Amino acid sequence: MELTELYREVILDHNRHPRNFGRLDPHDAEARGHNPLCGDQLTLTLRRDGNAIADLRFEGNGCAISMASASMMTEAVKGKDRATVEALFQRIHALLTQPGASAADLGKLAALSGVREFPARVKCASLCWHTLNAALAQSDQNTTVTTE
Amino acid sequence: MSITRPRHGLHLLAAQQVQADFPILARTVNGKRLAYLDSGASTQRPRAVIDAVDQYETQLHSNVHRGVHTLSQLATDAYEGARERVRRFLNAASTREIVFVRGTTEAINLVAQSWGRGNLAPGNIGANDEIIVSALEHHANLVPWQMLAASTGARLRVIPIDDHGQIRFEGFQALLNERTRLVAITHVSNALGTIVPVQQVVAAAHQAGVPVLVDGAQAVAHTQVDVRALDCDFYCFSGHKLYAPTGIGVLYGREKLLESMQPWQGGGDMIRTVSYERSTWNDLPYKFEAGTPNISGAIGLAAAMDYVETLGIEHMAAHEHELLTAATAALMRIPGVHIHGTAPDKAAILSFTLKGVHPHDLGTVLDHEGVAIRAGHHCAMPLMDLLGLPATARASFGCYNDMADVEQLAAAVHKAAEVFR
Numbered sequence: 001m002e003l004t005e006l007y008r009e010v011i012l013d014h015n016r017h018p019r020n021f022g023r024l025d026p027h028d029a030e031a032r033g034h035n036p037l038c039g040d041q042l043t044l045t046l047r048r049d050g051n052a053i054a055d056l057r058f059e060g061n062g063c064a065i066s067m068a069s070a071s072m073m074t075e076a077v078k079g080k081d082r083a084t085v086e087a088l089f090q091r092i093h094a095l096l097t098q099p100g101a102s103a104a105d106l107g108k109l110a111a112l113s114g115v116r117e118f119p120a121r122v123k124c125a126s127l128c129w130h131t132l133n134a135a136l137a138q139s140d141q142n143t144t145v146t147t148e
Numbered sequence: 149m150s151i152t153r154p155r156h157g158l159h160l161l162a163a164q165q166v167q168a169d170f171p172i173l174a175r176t177v178n179g180k181r182l183a184y185l186d187s188g189a190s191t192q193r194p195r196a197v198i199d200a201v202d203q204y205e206t207q208l209h210s211n212v213h214r215g216v217h218t219l220s221q222l223a224t225d226a227y228e229g230a231r232e233r234v235r236r237f238l239n240a241a242s243t244r245e246i247v248f249v250r251g252t253t254e255a256i257n258l259v260a261q262s263w264g265r266g267n268l269a270p271g272n273i274g275a276n277d278e279i280i281v282s283a284l285e286h287h288a289n290l291v292p293w294q295m296l297a298a299s300t301g302a303r304l305r306v307i308p309i310d311d312h313g314q315i316r317f318e319g320f321q322a323l324l325n326e327r328t329r330l331v332a333i334t335h336v337s338n339a340l341g342t343i344v345p346v347q348q349v350v351a352a353a354h355q356a357g358v359p360v361l362v363d364g365a366q367a368v369a370h371t372q373v374d375v376r377a378l379d380c381d382f383y384c385f386s387g388h389k390l391y392a393p394t395g396i397g398v399l400y401g402r403e404k405l406l407e408s409m410q411p412w413q414g415g416g417d418m419i420r421t422v423s424y425e426r427s428t429w430n431d432l433p434y435k436f437e438a439g440t441p442n443i444s445g446a447i448g449l450a451a452a453m454d455y456v457e458t459l460g461i462e463h464m465a466a467h468e469h470e471l472l473t474a475a476t477a478a479l480m481r482i483p484g485v486h487i488h489g490t491a492p493d494k495a496a497i498l499s500f501t502l503k504g505v506h507p508h509d510l511g512t513v514l515d516h517e518g519v520a521i522r523a524g525h526h527c528a529m530p531l532m533d534l535l536g537l538p539a540t541a542r543a544s545f546g547c548y549n550d551m552a553d554v555e556q557l558a559a560a561v562h563k564a565a566e567v568f569r
Contacts, residue, residue, distance in 0.1 A: 003512075003513060003516050003567060006512065007509075007567055007568075012567075012568065015568075037524070038508050038523070038524055038539065039524060039525050039529075039532075039538045039539045040508075040538075041538075061506075061538050062506065062508075062538075063506035063507075063508035063509045064505075064506060064509045064568070065508075065509070067506075118512060120512075121508075121512065124508065
């Protein structure tokens, strides 16, 4: 496989110029993701609007794959509801791990399909999604607490 | 350059001849010639080691120290012969001081659990005890002491390092006091390559009546280790960083200290008598070798030591130093490259970063070019924090590397700089 399959232009671009980078204050949830194997770490802050992600940002440091994946994820999930985000997570997980998984309709996120050929890097790409899940679970709890 | 260090090239071993001894180096990686620059993580095995293990497996295998049958005797002779080989390699006074373990990590844990619990037991000397380590330590020479400190109330003190990555000797001396019970220090930093002046450390510690454990994992393949000249109390290393198989390592311990220590694992082979109520311990070193040992590993280690002796460790060290010097110069010519660890005394470890490129991306690009390096925190997270780095790329050299490897490394780093331009 070619290196350009992994480091596609869109990934290099998001690595150089990450979107939605920084902290969101105030926020409804904050979660930290850490990949102890390679030291990648990111902190995700988000604000909810009912069932949807109103806004989110991330900060941290890591390899190009983890930074670009986080950047593209924030673009893809902003304004989306829980069910849509969950479905997207499943699609990305399949894209990263299952040969032949479809990248259709994934937009920029389709650029992550090259990661599958580099098994050591799959966790780099999925770290932000696990962190998002943790933040959403936390905001669910917070929501439960505040409504009772 | 001093007069005793001949000019570039004169130290180089006959690289092609050495490479021919290592079957794995004939393979390609990602369609490219393999430039194996990860010997700091694990060295490759020469044919002589593979053959020695093979011969044991096909001709000699049985359990040791047990049967009266021929194979058991042959296996025992080979295993104990390996112990004698290690004794000679380290110039230890007696094979009673050579304990076979899984590796450096197990050796250090053995000392922490056995010597440590015996000497730092709560109510014994207790909560005021101090253990000195350095800022350079690998997790293997840090975490076991943290665990011991947590269970005994002792405290870890950390020797600071200077900007080049060498320990501050006066900082070490300032830490030595009447509460110090042990100094546990690395011989060579796995992350930066710094050669620590352990002989001076031992001398200063002994003057204060404090024993010293030396983590020799990164040192044994690059420098002559003479435990009597060093005068250290414990010396630990792994076979797989010395051209031997994984899963075998050595704890050298001064006999008097080992005698005073309790076993840390109980079981077969480590006992003299056992009743349902109590047991008595076997002699040294068997007291510390519970269960069936890694017999083939020990035999492989002995063969590796023979191999190293044939090449000559001082020739290997000089050869690797030439490569380190050349690689350092080649990488420094690449814009954006920063070398981490610039102590004058360095083993063949080159830690570096490339501006704007995360070490993991660097590692992937290099792998694509057939260059195997380590990228990450090198199991030295506190040191990385101290340096303000999440990770570095590390090229480390062995006796089989040559100038072609250095050129391949430099070309691949150039390529990474291009990809991420």
